[in-house]
Amino acid sequence: MKAGMRANLVQGVNLTPQLLQSIRLLQLTSQQLEQELQQALERNPLLEQDEPADESDAPAADAASAALETAAWDELPEPSFLAGIAAGGSAGDDDGMARIADAASSDPRVRLLRELALHWKPADLELAAWWLDRCDDRGYLEQPLAELLAEGRAAFPQQADELEVVRQRLLHGDWPGMAAADAGECLSAQLAAQPAGPLRELAACILRDHLALLAAHDEAGLAHALAADAEQVRAAVALILSLRPHPVEAPATDEAHVVPEVVAWFAGGAWRVALNPRTTPKVRIAPHCERALAGGGAGDHAVLKGLLDEARWLVRGLGMRNDTLLRTAQVLVERQRGFLERGDEALAPLTLREVADAIGMHESTVSRIVAGKYIQTPRGTLELKRLFAVRLEGADIGGTAVRAMVKRLIDAEPANAPLADDVIAGLLARQGVRIARRTVAKYRDQLSIGPVRARQRVAARA
Structure with a gap:
């Protein structure tokens, strides 16, 4: 047996303490x-929590090494081997659509005003605050509109012409129906946000001219008054019933409050994205400490210089984390614009790899940055994972969108003749979505909807 030596070239990643810290901050x-920042502030006297981190604190020479470390993150496996890091949130939790109450205030008017402050002018914001102060907890005006307009003209003589304009912006804004004078105006504002078409026009006509017949559930009377087909009237009534009776959604029953890391809103014909200032870290290196250490010898302040290097790594890591989170959220909002505007049926298939390619990073980086993070949108506060969707085999649509279609078909089915799973599959096939009957049954079970026989029994008892 001969002994020999052989050289092998192996590519790997050196997990330095600084790199591990950067990974922790990222996810x-x-x-x-x-909590991490609080511990760092207590441990390192060179850090202070005041203004946002100043990019000039990081030497220009460190930019190249920071970029290399960012690339190094991308080559690491999923970080389950790192102890003590809880990603937060459950991958199996599919219900991200419920609005999550903001921990800062339980008053919906305060939350809405904070959202408006991101893109409204101060003068308009003042009028919006005046209107919201005269709304009840459901979002309706507490006094007759004519009385409030007279009161507003006396309070804002220079902006009297803008009072009703601002109310209309609230009425048709992020929370449709807010500051409505009555239920009809609230429902009409929500209906205006639905996709245009004959069905919406018919529903608008019912709300405008035949509210009494709608309240009496007289579909035959509506069909006669509108000279419309009974099926069309039934579909229009179903569309109206799908709207909320008041603009303010019921608060989440979960005691755990989540503050979204990202805020998305529609303004100026485009979707805007920004980091939530309440969750954006505000730490920096104390300028006087850095200047004092800059002139000393290598051995004079060895311990303090070590703390300075640690502080620089933390500030730079925070900046990279926030930049990655913002760019990821921008891509998600851009790709899922249809979902944000029209709902689940418009949720486009989207994978980690597609987002990673768009921001120039590895998909493992995207996986880390979206874990446990939330985004506040006009459609509610959602987990970022909620904006990803798996593409169905052989189709250009995701499972979430198909499940929403199944729900829509079942909601609109005749009460005395529920649709069987194979019938639903056939109706979807006509729309270009080909799925098996058992797939329809799976989505129906996920929606907690019984089979056709159970729905027939419920209809018979009713």
Whole structure:
């Protein structure tokens, strides 16, 4: 047996303490990050929590090494081997559509005003605050509109002409129906946000001219008054019933409050995205400490210089984390614009790899940055994972969108003749979505909807 030597070239990643810290910052939720920063502030006297981190604190020479470390993150496996890091949120939790109450205030008017402050002018914001102060907890005006307009003209003589304009912006804004004078105006504002078409026009006509017949559930009377087909009237009534009776959604029953890391809103004909200032870290290196250490010898302040390097790594890591989160959210909002405007049926198939390619990073980086993070949108506060969807085999649509279609078909089915799973599959096939009957049954079970026989029994008892 001969002994020999052989050289092998192996490519790997050196997990330095600084790199591990950067990985931790990348995947921490806002609550975890707050705790991490508090510990860092207590441990390092060179850090202070005041203004946002100043990019000039990081030497220009460090930019290249920071970029290399960012690339190094991308080559690491999923970070399950790192102890003590809880990603937060459950991958199996599919119900991200419920609005999650903001921990800062339980008053919906305060939450809406904070959203408006991101893109409204101060003068308009003042009028909006005046209108919201005269709304009840459901979002309706507490006094007759004519009385409030007279009161507003006396309070804002220079902006009297803008009072009703601002109310209309609230009425048709992020929370449709807000500051409505009555239920009809609230429902009409929500209906205006639905996709245009004959069905919406018929529903608008019912709300405008035949509210009494609608309240009496007289579909035959509506069909006669509108000279419309009974099926069309039934579909229009179903569309109206799908709207909320008041603009303010019921608060989440879960005691755990989540503050979204990202906020998305529609303004100026485009979707805007910004980091939530409440969850954006605000730490920096104390300028006087850095200047004092800049002139000393290598051995004079060895311990303090070590703390300075640690502080620089933290500030730079925070900046990279926030930049990655913002760019990821921008891509998600851009790709899922249809979903944000029209709902689940418009949720486009989207994978981690597609988002990673768009921001120039590895998909494992995207996986870390979206874990446990939330985004506040006009459609509610959603987990970022909610904006991803798996593409169905052989189709250009995702499972979430198909499930929403199944729900829509079942909601609109005749009460005395529920649709069987194979019939639903056939109706979807006519729309270009080909799925098996068992797939329809799976989505129906996920929606907690019984089979056709159970729905027939319920209709018979009713």
